[in-house]
Amino acid sequence: MTIEEGFGLILKKYRNQSGLSQEALAFKSGLDRTYISLLERGKRKPTINTIFSIAIILNERPSKLIKELEDLLDAV
Numbered sequence: 463m464t465i466e467e468g469f470g471l472i473l474k475k476y477r478n479q480s481g482l483s484q485e486a487l488a489f490k491s492g493l494d495r496t497y498i499s500l501l502e503r504g505k506r507k508p509t510i511n512t513i514f515s516i517a518i519i520l521n522e523r524p525s526k527l528i529k530e531l532e533d534l535l536d537a538v
Contacts, residue, residue: 467504468534472527474502476520491515 477487477498484502488495492515500506508516510524517524 463535463538464504465531465535466501466507468531469508469527470502470504472530472534473498473516476522476527477502480520482519487516487519490519 477484480487482490484498485495487493488498491512493512497506501508501512513527514524517527
């Protein structure tokens with residue numbers, strides 16, 4: 463599993479838990495819906511700014527998303 467794929471899984475998990483569609487998350491974070499889709503499918507590398515923007519909308523700390531990604535990659 464790549465970093466991008468792992469981040470995509472975590473992003474989708476938290477987005478679904480928040481009850482947001484890709485479109486709603488994109489709108490609230492100032493990103494494009496297709497970019498959210500590409501992130502979730504592991505096709506794009508998020509910047510630190512993107513991670514922070516998304517985390518704020520999902521009411522999570524960016525460090526929590528990164529820590530979960532680290533744990534996921536360590537388990538593989």
